[in-house]
Amino acid sequence: MANRFDSSDLEEAVRIMRNGGIILYPTDTIWGIGCDATNSEAVKKIYTLKQRSDSKAMLVLTDHDCKLPGLMREVPELAYDIIDMAIKPVTIIYPNARNIAPELIASDGSVGIRITKEEFSKALCNKMRVPIVSTSANISGHPSPHFFHEIEEEIKAQVDYIVKYRQDDLTPSLPSQIIKLDVNGEVKVIRE
Template sequence: MLIKIYPQNPNPREIEKVVKILRDGGIVIYPTDTVYGLGCDINNTKALERICRIKGINPRKDHLSIICHDLSHLSDYTKPLSNTIFKLIRKNLPGPFTFILPASNNVPRFFKSNKKTIGLRIPDNAIIREIVRQLGNPILSTSIKDDDDVLEYTTDPELIHEKYQDLVDAVIDGGYGGNIASTVVDCTNTAEYQIIRKGKKELEF
């Protein structure tokens, strides 16, 4: 199913359709402020397992990330952060960043790798943030990569739909996506941070 949603003014009816799919245990491909992502409700273990099979992810070894609507979810899913790290996150979100943080006990066990961390994203994209807001809890976030040797990420939602329509329950057409992923920042050391991957944007201070 290909669902067209305009980022400037997301249609509430279409948003509700996607939220229902997620609540029913479905998985969706959605736009962000960087590349297109693949996600599901973080509380649905079967949907999480489907995504891991599609992407070849080992949840015990690989870092997994979630998308939140805003920073109100931060204390729910992470351990207490230093003022320095919190200010850094607040300054740069919403935006094209993934912050790796120490996971709290509220994070579903499925997400906890051997390092007991969680990646946090709040994209600057009205579509996915409104979906997460209406769902009421975060969704899994993992990027859609391309098999092409030159292009790492597919930017055309119609081409994404052609490739994944038999693997997912819906693809959201929110316009052409980017081909540069998020900047990944490791904040598991409470005193300082480390750039793990340079992405679309530099951190602001």
């Protein structure tokens, strides 16, 4: 376990994802399974690994709100206020998603995006220059692991890379708040 991630850990995770692989990595909430969110084949690998229906959309992470306009036709102005005022991680479901794998876009055209503030996942998004998938590191229907040691061996065995950073970290984390924004500015809180 590393207390501060080293660049070789980050570089290897980026290399794997750029080559269509999937990784296990720490996020600002719980450990996640990730890949390049613009790569359909990699996204399909995650659905297969999680044994999850592809009708259940997965969220994506990015490192800065300036990248939002590239991921949807129009960013609701309120989104920036919500992001700025958030005390804990917040996932916003936006309408009219674009420039990501179609498998990540819900049937209504929306996508869930979180701006990560966690050190490793933020650096990962920055280095990838595209959003990355972030879905809980569990088989669909099984409990979400809060810590690395709770992740099922089946998951660990099927990813292409496991990030070393924070594997021994037992700091409790909170799930993200989930808010859905509509094009007309309507706000719906899905999870507080």
